[in-house]
Amino acid sequence: MLNNVYDVIIVGTGVSGLYAALNLENQKILMITKAKLEENDSFLAQGGICMLKDENDYDSFLEDTIKAGHYENDIEAVKTMINHSRETINDLEKYGVEFAKKDGKFIFTKEGAHSTNRILYHEDITGKEITSKLLAKVKDRENIELVENATLLDIFISDNYCTGALIRYQNKDYCINAKNVLLATGGVGGMYNNSTNYPHLTGDSLVICYKHNIEFKNVNYVQIHPTTLYQETKGRRFLISESVRGEGALLYNSKYERFAKETLPRDILSNLILEEMKKEGSKHVWLDMRPLGKSVILSHFPNIYKTCKENGYDPLNKLIPVVPAQHYYMGGVKVDLNSKTSVNGLYVLGEAACNGVHGKNRLASNSLLESLVFAKLAARNIIATNLPLRKDMNYTYNEDEMKRIRDKVEKMVKGEIEYELPRN
Ligand SMILES: Cc1cc2nc3c(=O)[nH]c(=O)nc-3n(C[C@H](O)[C@H](O)[C@H](O)COP(=O)(O)OP(=O)(O)OC[C@H]3O[C@@H](n4cnc5c(N)ncnc54)[C@H](O)[C@@H]3O)c2cc1C
Structure with a gap:
């Protein structure tokens, strides 16, 4: 009441x-x-x-x-x-x-x-x-x-x-x-x-x-965030924080070629990723967190590490599929x-x-x-x-x-x- x-x-x-x-x-x-x-x-x-x-x-x-x-x-x-x-x-x-x-x-x-x-x-x-x-x-x-x-x-x-x-x-x-x-x-x-x-x-x-x-x-x-975890299921998209890229993670297309500078402003990078996906006919691009090293991944990004692992992608030894999604107004x-x-x-x-x-x-x-x-x-x-x-x-x-x-x-x-x- x-x-x-x-x-x-x-x-x-x-x-x-x-x-x-x-x-x-x-x-x-x-x-x-x-x-x-x-x-x-x-x-x-x-x-x-x-x-x-x-x-x-x-x-x-x-x-x-x-x-x-x-x-x-x-x-x-x-x-x-x-x-x-x-x-x-x-x-x-x-x-x-x-x-x-x-x-x-x-x-x-x-x-x-x-x-x-x-x-x-x-x-x-x-x-x-x-x-x-x-x-x-x-x-x-x-x-x-x-x-x-x-x-x-x-x-x-x-x-x-x-x-x-x-x-x-x-x-x-x-x-x-x-x-x-x-x-x-x-x-x-x-x-x-x-x-x-x-x-x-x-x-x-x-x-x-x-x-x-x-x-x-x-x-x-409306801001589209460049990197959310690609999932087939519906629902809220899990964010892979920009600071992962700020700390050195790299983006790759399906041929494992780099196609964009990872630290560009969000709108520009999102557009480049979407263009790359369109060009390749792919559903996502790949993010490599391994350049950060094990100790940074585990100490700075434990939540991202855990969620990626739960979804079948271990950031310590695998690339993570990522896709842009609506993020901020x-x-x-x-x-x-x-x-x-x-x-x-x-x-x-x-x-x-x-x-x-x-x-x-x-x-x-x-x-x-x-x-x-x-x-x-x-x-x-x-x-x-x-x-x-x-x-x-x-x-x-x-x-x-x-x-x-x-x-x-x-x-x-x-x-x-x-x-x-x-x-x-
Ligand atoms: C995954 C993710 C990661 C982010 N990371 C960062 C970051 O690292 N740094 C950063 O600066 N920003 C980040 N942001 C953005 C930032 O979190 C948000 O912009 C900010 O927290 C918004 O705060 P807020 O108080 O405006 O709204 P919110 O925290 O979204 O709260 C809105 C509230 O309004 C209530 N509400 C809505 N409609 C009604 C209604 N009709 N009646 C009653 N209640 C209602 C909701 O229930 C909720 O309690 C991130 C956002 C997301 C989604």
Whole structure:
């Protein structure tokens, strides 16, 4: 049973939702997730999280980010992300997150399109390490009520203020009143047959915001990851982290010839792999992890090693079949640098949002960082703005209408139709 008034409703228990909640002390918060608490893409992140290691790396970090983004990035957003990276990592360590270190100093790894090593990691389960520690802290907070298997259906908007949310829980619909609503619903992988994402991440914030005429940005900017494990079965695709290639793994076609530089930006490399597969009529290409050596494979990539082995490919002595798959959504609901939409009291965080930080293509390991940095800025903005509670909640939910909107949004994301707002 849910209460009916909160200061803040947060939808989603990935890194962005959790970190926002932790930065909203003294607020009465309802946090919901459609699935189990741990079932989100944040738990799946492998490679790591970027950090500005010292001031000398500032220009290079910025250049790598905007070069990968085809220079379509919002520069202020990129600078904000980089400027807040150290503070974010300090916070994570305070919450108990452990990153790989040697003699007390961070070890930095590298991924595609990075000109230097600047990525912190925890084996190949960095996302699980960060998200599980944040979740544990959230569970300790008395001001936060966490509810799993509860689905956001719609939001209420009155006079350009978001006044609450319509939530389905245990087959009942609840109209919940709040001063602020934060949508942290993740990406759009559930719209695709082949994706590394959880299938329940179906772009729900986009659908709901579209209904309310809230603008999107870069609607069809979808990232395809070059290397996921090729499997005949249906379902979520297992990612072979880019840092495997960053550390020296090589790609081969079916004739065991190299055909592309392994550390190219994701979009370029994905296209080269797809072209090679088309040329050869093959279902996948091959990845050779053996150049990394046994100790690096076992210590840095134990999870990838185990999963490949379970699928019949031992990375220590065999090539792994890999194929590109949908991975990340650079577009999203248009927000400012405080993650605020055009509607007062409505914020969108993490992969669901677009402030332009990634441009046309995300640089590896910038997503966890972006999700965290802009979640904290949203929390600060909420506290500074201090909106009063407005009780007017307009009920306009209609299942058939939502289905029609969902179909249209999906077509826009996939680039099948032009982006346009309904403007009713
Ligand atoms: C396999 C994989 C590896 C990755 N590796 C890295 C990496 O190494 N480094 C990096 O920076 N990034 C990586 N990423 C990307 C990164 O993990 C995600 O972009 C980031 O975690 C997104 O966080 P989020 O909080 O926006 O959403 P998520 O963590 O996806 O959480 C979304 C939440 O919203 C909930 N939700 C959705 N719709 C509803 C609804 N209608 N009602 C209620 N709840 C809802 C979900 O249940 C879930 O709790 C990886 C992604 C994948 C899939």
